[in-house]
Amino acid sequence: MGRVLVLNASYEPLNITSWRRAVILLIKGKAEQVEHNGRFIYPDMPLPTVIRLRHYIRIPYKEIALTRRNIFHRDGHSCQYCRYTGDELTLDHVIPRSRGGGDSWENIVTACVRCNIRKGNRTPREAEMPLERPPRRPHSSLYFEVTKHVNSGHHREWGKYIIGL
Numbered sequence: 001m002g003r004v005l006v007l008n009a010s011y012e013p014l015n016i017t018s019w020r021r022a023v024i025l026l027i028k029g030k031a032e033q034v035e036h037n038g039r040f041i042y043p044d045m046p047l048p049t050v051i052r053l054r055h056y057i058r059i060p061y062k063e064i065a066l067t068r069r070n071i072f073h074r075d076g077h078s079c080q081y082c083r084y085t086g087d088e089l090t091l092d093h094v095i096p097r098s099r100g101g102g103d104s105w106e107n108i109v110t111a112c113v114r115c116n117i118r119k120g121n122r123t124p125r126e127a128e129m130p131l132e133r134p135p136r137r138p139h140s141s142l143y144f145e146v147t148k149h150v151n152s153g154h155h156r157e158w159g160k161y162i163i164g165l
Helices: 019-027 068-074 113-119 142-151 156-161
Strands: 003-007 013-018 031-042 045-053 089-093 108-112
Touching: 003 019, 003 156, 013 019, 013 142, 019 031, 019 045, 045 156, 068 089, 068 108, 068 142, 089 113, 108 113, 142 156
Parallel strands: 003 045
Antiparallel strands: 003 013, 031 045, 089 108
Protein backbone atom coordinates (compact mmCIF):
# COMPACT_ATOMS: atom_id res chain seq x y z
CA MET A 1 0.00 0.00 0.00
CA GLY A 2 2.84 2.41 0.55
CA ARG A 3 5.59 3.97 2.55
CA VAL A 4 5.17 6.49 5.36
CA LEU A 5 7.50 9.34 6.30
CA VAL A 6 8.16 9.43 10.05
CA LEU A 7 8.84 12.85 11.58
CA ASN A 8 10.35 13.54 14.98
CA ALA A 9 8.31 15.57 17.47
CA SER A 10 10.12 18.64 16.07
CA TYR A 11 8.88 17.83 12.52
CA GLU A 12 12.33 16.83 11.25
CA PRO A 13 12.37 13.63 9.14
CA LEU A 14 13.58 10.49 10.95
CA ASN A 15 12.99 7.66 8.52
CA ILE A 16 10.62 5.98 6.11
CA THR A 17 8.60 3.04 7.35
CA SER A 18 5.88 0.71 6.15
CA TRP A 19 2.24 1.70 6.43
CA ARG A 20 1.69 -1.22 8.83
CA ARG A 21 4.35 0.00 11.26
CA ALA A 22 2.94 3.53 11.01
CA VAL A 23 -0.57 2.33 11.84
CA ILE A 24 0.76 0.44 14.88
CA LEU A 25 2.47 3.63 16.12
CA LEU A 26 -0.79 5.53 15.65
CA ILE A 27 -2.91 2.91 17.44
CA LYS A 28 -0.48 2.76 20.37
CA GLY A 29 -0.62 6.56 20.65
CA LYS A 30 3.11 6.97 20.02
CA ALA A 31 2.52 9.05 16.90
CA GLU A 32 -0.06 11.29 15.29
CA GLN A 33 -1.11 11.43 11.67
CA VAL A 34 0.04 14.55 9.81
CA GLU A 35 -0.86 13.69 6.19
CA HIS A 36 -2.91 11.02 4.45
CA ASN A 37 -3.66 10.20 0.83
CA GLY A 38 -7.44 9.82 0.99
CA ARG A 39 -7.38 6.02 1.10
CA PHE A 40 -8.74 4.24 4.14
CA ILE A 41 -7.61 1.16 6.06
CA TYR A 42 -10.83 1.13 8.09
CA PRO A 43 -13.86 3.37 7.59
CA ASP A 44 -12.63 5.74 10.31
CA MET A 45 -8.85 5.41 9.75
CA PRO A 46 -7.22 7.02 6.70
CA LEU A 47 -3.99 5.50 5.38
CA PRO A 48 -1.18 7.76 6.64
CA THR A 49 1.58 9.09 4.39
CA VAL A 50 3.28 11.25 7.07
CA ILE A 51 3.23 10.69 10.85
CA ARG A 52 4.87 12.60 13.71
CA LEU A 53 6.16 11.02 16.89
CA ARG A 54 4.70 12.48 20.07
CA HIS A 55 8.03 12.38 21.95
CA TYR A 56 11.36 13.72 20.65
CA ILE A 57 13.95 11.08 19.71
CA ARG A 58 17.61 12.16 19.78
CA ILE A 59 19.43 10.91 16.71
CA PRO A 60 23.23 11.11 16.37
CA TYR A 61 24.48 12.92 13.26
CA LYS A 62 25.45 10.54 10.47
CA GLU A 63 27.86 11.72 7.78
CA ILE A 64 26.74 11.05 4.21
CA ALA A 65 29.40 9.29 2.15
CA LEU A 66 30.91 11.33 -0.67
CA THR A 67 30.52 8.81 -3.48
CA ARG A 68 30.04 9.05 -7.23
CA ARG A 69 26.54 7.60 -6.91
CA ASN A 70 25.53 10.08 -4.19
CA ILE A 71 26.84 13.06 -6.18
CA PHE A 72 24.94 11.94 -9.29
CA HIS A 73 21.81 11.57 -7.17
CA ARG A 74 22.26 15.00 -5.53
CA ASP A 75 22.60 16.60 -8.98
CA GLY A 76 19.62 14.74 -10.44
CA HIS A 77 21.81 12.73 -12.86
CA SER A 78 22.28 15.82 -15.04
CA CYS A 79 25.18 18.03 -16.08
CA GLN A 80 25.36 21.07 -13.83
CA TYR A 81 26.58 23.21 -16.73
CA CYS A 82 24.22 22.30 -19.61
CA ARG A 83 21.56 20.03 -17.95
CA TYR A 84 22.40 17.05 -20.22
CA THR A 85 20.89 13.85 -18.78
CA GLY A 86 22.33 11.03 -20.91
CA ASP A 87 24.78 8.24 -20.23
CA GLU A 88 28.03 10.17 -20.66
CA LEU A 89 28.23 11.83 -17.25
CA THR A 90 31.40 12.36 -15.23
CA LEU A 91 32.43 14.21 -12.10
CA ASP A 92 34.03 17.64 -12.28
CA HIS A 93 35.94 19.58 -9.64
CA VAL A 94 34.59 23.14 -9.58
CA ILE A 95 37.99 24.36 -8.42
CA PRO A 96 40.42 21.99 -10.16
CA ARG A 97 42.56 19.75 -7.96
CA SER A 98 45.67 21.19 -9.59
CA ARG A 99 44.64 24.58 -8.15
CA GLY A 100 44.04 23.30 -4.64
CA GLY A 101 40.44 22.15 -4.98
CA GLY A 102 39.76 19.03 -2.98
CA ASP A 103 37.23 16.25 -2.88
CA SER A 104 34.22 17.68 -1.04
CA TRP A 105 30.47 18.01 -1.50
CA GLU A 106 30.96 21.72 -2.20
CA ASN A 107 33.61 21.21 -4.91
CA ILE A 108 32.40 18.26 -7.01
CA VAL A 109 29.52 18.36 -9.48
CA THR A 110 28.08 16.12 -12.17
CA ALA A 111 29.17 17.15 -15.67
CA CYS A 112 28.81 15.70 -19.14
CA VAL A 113 32.03 14.71 -20.91
CA ARG A 114 31.66 17.60 -23.36
CA CYS A 115 31.36 20.28 -20.66
CA ASN A 116 34.08 18.70 -18.53
CA ILE A 117 36.53 18.82 -21.45
CA ARG A 118 35.44 22.36 -22.40
CA LYS A 119 35.94 23.62 -18.83
CA GLY A 120 39.31 21.93 -18.55
CA ASN A 121 41.63 23.19 -15.84
CA ARG A 122 39.68 26.39 -15.22
CA THR A 123 37.07 27.59 -12.77
CA PRO A 124 33.50 27.98 -14.04
CA ARG A 125 33.94 31.77 -14.05
CA GLU A 126 37.15 31.59 -16.11
CA ALA A 127 35.50 29.17 -18.56
CA GLU A 128 32.34 31.31 -18.64
CA MET A 129 30.30 28.24 -17.71
CA PRO A 130 28.02 29.09 -14.79
CA LEU A 131 26.68 26.24 -12.66
CA GLU A 132 22.95 25.55 -12.74
CA ARG A 133 23.04 25.41 -8.94
CA PRO A 134 25.92 25.60 -6.49
CA PRO A 135 27.05 22.26 -5.07
CA ARG A 136 26.29 21.66 -1.39
CA ARG A 137 26.32 18.94 1.21
CA PRO A 138 22.93 17.18 1.53
CA HIS A 139 21.10 18.13 4.72
CA SER A 140 20.47 14.59 5.96
CA SER A 141 21.08 10.97 5.06
CA LEU A 142 17.34 10.59 4.62
CA TYR A 143 17.42 13.30 1.95
CA PHE A 144 18.26 10.88 -0.87
CA GLU A 145 15.55 8.38 -0.05
CA VAL A 146 12.87 11.05 0.31
CA THR A 147 13.82 12.89 -2.89
CA LYS A 148 13.51 9.62 -4.81
CA HIS A 149 9.90 9.23 -3.61
CA VAL A 150 9.01 12.92 -4.11
CA ASN A 151 10.53 13.10 -7.61
CA SER A 152 8.74 9.92 -8.68
CA GLY A 153 5.45 11.66 -7.88
CA HIS A 154 4.33 9.07 -5.34
CA HIS A 155 4.75 11.22 -2.24
CA ARG A 156 4.89 14.89 -3.24
CA GLU A 157 3.52 15.89 0.18
CA TRP A 158 6.83 14.78 1.75
CA GLY A 159 8.68 17.62 0.04
CA LYS A 160 7.55 20.26 2.53
CA TYR A 161 9.22 18.38 5.39
CA ILE A 162 12.67 18.21 3.76
CA ILE A 163 15.03 21.19 3.88
CA GLY A 164 16.34 22.21 0.48
CA LEU A 165 13.85 20.22 -1.57
